[in-house]
Amino acid sequence: MSEASLVWAIRSGDESAMATLYDRYSSLVYAVALRVLSDTGAAEDVLQEVFMQLWRNPTAFDSGRGNLGAWLGVITRNRAIDGLRKRRPETDIADVVVSVEPDMAGEAERSRAMEKVRGALGGMPAPQRSALEMAYFEGLTHTEIAAKTGEPLGTVKTRIRTGLQALRKAFEA
């Protein structure tokens, strides 16, 4: 089932479509939540919450502006960081728009995209990769990263920017 058909089916209240969606993306969602929270119970809760949000508000995802896998990844990351910081959810899921090229609807496409990302991260200098991961998975600001690593603010900023550029290049190649 294509991603668009899946979203339509969920919008029409098709529970089996939700099961298909879960089977397709639950590993990604759980992995992100677990990476952020480092707690299986809390990660399960985020997993549940993310899919329930989509079930309750399926129109929040705009299939014309990005793919569902990347969108779920961002929603999950935001929710997990809110949980990590013990704060109420700050972002409305309908406000999250992810313009990303790689198609992740199929198992094979997802695997290829993962390989590219991991390859790009693996090719980065360790401090750059670390700065990027601290910002993404720990939800740290550049000031917090600078304080934690003892590096100048400007260096942290540049590392993050060039790190994102490297990821982009990996998919442009």
Place this chain on the structure above:
Amino acid sequence: MSAHEQFADDLALLALEALQGNERAMIEKHLEGCSACRRELERLRGDMALLALSASGPAPPRRSRERLLKAIAQESRAQKTTARRSSWTFLPWLATAALLLVAGFFWQQSDRLAQRVARLQDESAQQQAQLERAREIVSTLTSTDALRVTLVAAQSPPQPQGKAIYVRDRSSLIFLASDMPVLPPQKAYELWLIPTNGAPIPAGVFKPDARGSATVVEPPLPAGVEAKTFAITVEPEQGSSTPTMPIVMMGAGE
């Protein structure tokens, strides 16, 4: 147009939600007026989203799937029940509101139609009455059964003259007068039908115009009275039930 280089670092941090304070406020202010930087931010958010793919680990426990599907099924049932319940409670109000609206509409329409029908009926009745009256007048004037009477004054000139045209079967009477003498104040002429048997019957009160002319058309009369003569007296303006002498004009059928 490309994004502003001086904002490149801050845009990347903003995409990661890693920018706070004044720096965040400044870049957000800049973004309001710079579409190139807004586009770049959107691309950077896409790049940032790819980072999720770097996360790896064990698959979620099987119970998570069951938990989710159970929650979805329960929520679906609850929604259906709520929808059903709400539709039951809502239905009578909806029906009442609809009925009131429809009733109001029809009441307005019906009221408007009723008023129109009443107006048309009035007009029709008036026209019918006028038509009937005209027919009777024509019939009286042209009837071969009509008794034609000419009343003249004893002296001359000018000779007051009255013509009464009477159809007994329809109790229809038309009276035309000319050269009638001017009346004293608060007085009027009264026409009398004097039957073959019985007392004179009032047949209309009239006042002549400036030229002395007057008409009495279809005065109310009892049915089928045989007229012996017609007479005119001078009476109070409101008329009398019995003639006051003298008779100023009179005449019998020709």
